[in-house]
Amino acid sequence: MFLSTISHGQRVLDVCCYSGGFALNAAKGGAMSITGTVNVILSDILLGVDTSLPALELARENIALNNLDPEKTSFLREDATVFMKGALSRNDSWDIVILDPPKLAPSRKVLQSASGMYRNLNSLAMKITRRGGLLMTCSCSGAMTQSGTFLRTLQGAASMAERKITVLRQSGAGCDHPIDPSYPEGAYLSNILLRVL
Structure with missing residues (x-):
């Protein structure tokens, strides 16, 4: 996947990560992240954010299936807007941000x-x-x-x-x-x- 070719040494955030596909490709490409989240500092962690607990559980399983270090990739259950507003208030920023929200416009109506x-x-x-x-x-x-x-x-x-x-x-x-x-x-x-x- 293209993302893995641009992620080496980059701080990456995957918003609306679902099962972690983008995050895992970034991790395979050598991404790293220094991320502040609610009252916790995560060092050298690539972070994925989603509201769906089953999706996040699947993302964590995908870490193991892809032989990635579970200590280097973390998934957080939180609303995307709430997370990004919190990150903004803490002056957090990333080198690469992935935003892949669910279908917001199911019809032209x-x-x-x-x-x-x-x-x-x-x-x-x-x-x-x-x-x-x-x-x-x-x-x-x-x-x-x-x-x-x-x-x-x-x-x-x-x-x-x-x-x-x-x-x-x-x-x-x-x-x-x-x-x-x-x-x-x-x-x-x-x-x-x-x-x-």
Whole structure:
């Protein structure tokens, strides 16, 4: 996975980590993190944050399955917005932040409100990405991806965060998620790597 090629020696945070796929790839690439979380200082820990306890349990199992050091990777159960606001109040920042929220726009009917949620989450993620660092942001909402509003939403997030962004890489689903040309709605995954200044 691409993330492992850019993670060596970097402080990495995986927000909405689910089963830890991005975090584990970053760990395999040699990522490290010095992270402050609620009343606890975690040194040399790569951190994943999610609200789902079953997902976090699966992420911890994936550490063992991938022969990674459980002392170097930690998963925290907390709301993404609450965690990022807390990190911001403590002046915590990371070299690489991954933001992969669940589907926020299941249909075009809710696209406007979902755009606001994506904008707010990405604004917070940009604020906790060190200046010059990378934000890998994702959307699995077909309504967002297919409407072409994701980049505009990210630009709005950058304005809110008072940051400048540059798109370094944009991709969709991997080869394990083929798209049937007769079903264009299947092309709903979007992954954008940004430099945050």
